[in-house]
């Protein structure tokens with residue numbers, strides 16, 4: 640009697656264990672898949688902070704708050720290597736670099752959105768708040784935020800009019 644009643648339970652547990660092992664195996668194998676993090680050689684002379692001769696204080700603030708996503712000098716925390724976090728992060732970084740790249744400041748396309756830096760900072764849109772929450776080095780005090788926004792406003796190239804025309808586009 641007892642045996643008969645217990646049997647379905649045991650098969651159930653075995654099944655659940657099997658599924659768990661399969662999921663674990665998938666998770667382990669997934670770790671061998673990593674996104675491409677290679678970057679072109681970084682040329683210091685083309686770096687935004689070098690080209691603008693930014694003061695040391697600004698170096699620290701911008702590198703801490705913006706460089707992980709808007710330059711080729713990204714630093715990766717350990718969990719950035721875990722699949723699928725790594726793919727999600729790399730996508731975000733690539734998107735950030737595409738919008739604006741402080742490592743290619745010699746190229747006009749890298750600075751098309753630079754005139755928005757001060758505004759993004761003041762709005763609190765950049766650095767993204769979830770990122771700053773995790774990365775202490777990206778957290779800015781209100782004073783640092785104002786200081787950085789002011790520096791960007793003075794030192795970033797003005798909005799370029801596309802094709803030399805006078806037309807303005809809203810963003």
Ligand code: HEC
Pocket residue numbers: 701704705706707708709731732734735738739752753754755756757759760765766767770777810
């Ligand atoms: C965690 C990654 C990350 C960090 C850190 C970061 N950005 Fe961004 N940034 C992005 C991404 C992704 C985009 C493109 C998508 C968007 O506009 O939200 C972007 C877009 C921008 C844009 C273009 C805005 C627009 O909508 O056209 C500006 C300007 C900008 N960032 C400035 C900064 C500045 C200044 C800092 C540092 C104070 C910074 N970002 C830090 C990821 C980041």
